[in-house]
Amino acid sequence: MRKLVAVISFGLFGFAGLAQASLIGDTVTAEVQFGGVTAQGPANALVVDPGVEFDFGNVDIDVFDASASFFNILGGSVTLDETYLLTDLDWVGQAGEIVGVLSSSFGGLSIAPVIVTGPHSLSVTLPGSTFVGSGAFVNVALDVVHVPEPASLALLGLGLAALGFSRRKKPH
Numbered sequence: 001m002r003k004l005v006a007v008i009s010f011g012l013f014g015f016a017g018l019a020q021a022s023l024i025g026d027t028v029t030a031e032v033q034f035g036g037v038t039a040q041g042p043a044n045a046l047v048v049d050p051g052v053e054f055d056f057g058n059v060d061i062d063v064f065d066a067s068a069s070f071f072n073i074l075g076g077s078v079t080l081d082e083t084y085l086l087t088d089l090d091w092v093g094q095a096g097e098i099v100g101v102l103s104s105s106f107g108g109l110s111i112a113p114v115i116v117t118g119p120h121s122l123s124v125t126l127p128g129s130t131f132v133g134s135g136a137f138v139n140v141a142l143d144v145v146h147v148p149e150p151a152s153l154a155l156l157g158l159g160l161a162a163l164g165f166s167r168r169k170k171p172h
Contacts, residue, residue: 022065023047025092030054030061033083042087059084059126066144070124071137081128087121091144098122100143114140 024047031041045053047063054061061084062069068086089098097119104114112125124140 022092023063023089024049024065026090027088028053028063028086029088030056031085031087032056032059033085034081039082042085044088056084061086067139067141068122068124069137069139070126081126083123083125085117085121085123087118089120089122089142091146094146096144096146098142099145102141102143104138104140111138 026047027044028047029042029044030053031043032039040056043054045063047053049064050062052060052062059070059072059082062071063086070084098116098121099119100116101114101122104111112127115123115125117123122140122142124138126138
């Protein structure tokens with residue numbers, strides 16, 4: 001009986017940590033602002049991989065599991081002075097909150113600092129940026145703190161309780 005309880009407790013303990021957080025499968029909202037006024041959007045899109053979620057003419061936005069890529073698919077030179085807002089970045093699989101930006105890489109254009117505007121949103125500004133050709137891009141990787149869901153915590157608690165009961169000594 002003790003072995004059965006120990007196996008069940010380890011199974012519950014292991015199952016509680018298996019959730020993988022991702023933006024894939026989430027519905028995200030994007031908006032383009034020019035001079036502080038909404039120029040395009042807000043638009044909603046379901047995050048799929050691979051696939052571009054938003055097409056704002058000069059710039060396409062592709063959202064991945066924990067990052068977003070802004071790129072120009074048009075040839076030639078395009079000058080922008082726009083702010084792109086991504087909101088409703090809710091994690092599928094495990095709750096999480098954006099606490100910062102891990103990295104931003106630039107393919108030949110300038111970018112203002114990426115601003116985390118809330119636990120589920122961010123702002124990317126391309127101040128007077130010039131895309132040259134179709135290879136320029138901005139990649140934003142997100143630093144996310146994952147918040148355990150109540151069900152995962154309950155499973156963890158059951159697993160620890162079962163482990164504790166299995167270790168109790170019984171009087172002979």
